[in-house]
Amino acid sequence: MTPEATQASPLALAALAVVADGATATELEQRFDAAGARLADGTAQRLLDQLAGLGLIRAASPGRFVPTSIGQRRIADQRPLGDDETHRLAELERLRTDLLSTIAHELRTPLTAVRTSVGLLQDTHRAPDEGQRQTLLATIERNADRMQRLVGDILELARFRSGTVKLQLRRFDARRLAAAAAESVAPLAAAANQRIAVDAPDRPVWVFGDHRRLEQALVNLLSNAQKYSPDGSGIRLRVSHAGDEVAWSVTDEGPGIRPGDRARLFERFFVGRNDRGGGAGVGLGLPTALAIAQAHGGRVEVDTAPGSGSTFTLAVPAQGPEGEAEA
């Protein structure tokens, strides 16, 4: 997005009102003309681009723009746009566009594997042999799982964001959650000759929380470490208890996180550059882990430097969210 598009001028807002019933750049020019305000060449198109960049209008057909629902509210409000709101709208619009293209890519690739495999299985003309049938069926299952997980993750994150998640709280040992999470990432790590070492106190570390969701959060941190670490490296998972807080820390020997990427880590669908390639993430793991921690009244912290690995810490109150622990 150009810097220009992040600032809605009073002229752009006047244009928004003009576009209320739908207009092309030429019609916009004509209507300004009729109102006695002549626009310089190219200005009408620039105003339309600016409003589209803010998500206030969209193309209903090539070249013809109509207000979006946000745009309609804005026209009804008749308030000028403040700088903050302009930036927020521009950011939202950028996220929305990124999100759509990422979802499209993330769904279309497994969908291709499924469609191709189903087509081959249905092809009676050149039927695959038994070994090929098994390969194709496994491909379909794996990719259907992948799409299901993706859709599930998107919905789960949306539920957290709308505050409609009901945590299933119970008391459990944080060491066992660490062991379970490590076990579920172990096959992927083993395939890359990586070792996961769990470092925990000898005595139980009790915590009151949603076991399934905290395990999911920790698995997300571990699989990130796995994906961003070189083959043959080690990943350390440390369980600790300090004050009223229980923490799981995941330390990798990866390349670390570049300062520019660090600010965007918890953004949905953000995928860092240092990926190993092949099975790269979708960019939902960290935002989901953070949402789960926050729902518990906890947090996710990052400690990293380029070239020297990263530590992600998931910390929650031992007594559960807002002291909900059983009496």
Place this chain on the structure above:
Amino acid sequence: MKILVVDDEPDVVESVRIGFTLHWREIEVLGATSGEQALDAVESEHPDIVLLDIGLPDIDGFEVLRRIRDFSDVPVVMLTARDDSMDKVKGLELGADDYVTKPFNHLELMARVRAVLRRLSMPTPTSRAPSFRWLDLEVDFARQEARLKGERLELTPTEYKLLYHLVRNQGHVLQHGTLLAKVWGREYVDEVDYLRVYIRRLRDKLDDDPDNPHYIRTERGLGYRFLAPDPAR
């Protein structure tokens, strides 16, 4: 016949491999899951055709295509999860031969690959008609070459075919579908983007100022017309 499938998703490579193996006799399917692997494979294995995904983890597919074109004319079909026209045009301009959008199934993909191979093996049209001369351009139908101000033009087979049909029908509008069918094949009659890219390439080679073309006129919404020499000249 050797085919290289480049996609960062091993399941896509594998299912495409099974498809080709079942349908084509004597085919060897090579797989690559990154841009670097793809470039190595094109260089060392000399595949007959490459299926190239745009979304690769290390090097963007367009960049891989550009680097392939530095040293090889192997036919390339781009695979992509994005179905916008900009991507298609970009791929064609960088020298891709065709474009398939995900999700595809194996029959669509194979039909596309066959069409590309058939097109490239089609003989260049030839004619015993005398050479065509107008302004600075000369097209020698017997030798299948074109010269501008006496200098031989470097035309790809597709560019020559397109020029041939335009010149042989000089003064007449050739509709988009007609030109596409003649040059690319009947499956391509709706691919107007392909035509636009290649007309642009021809104009770049024929005209000093391609925005004010002297030879090929656009007939808006219809097709293209090679301007007829004035009979008085």
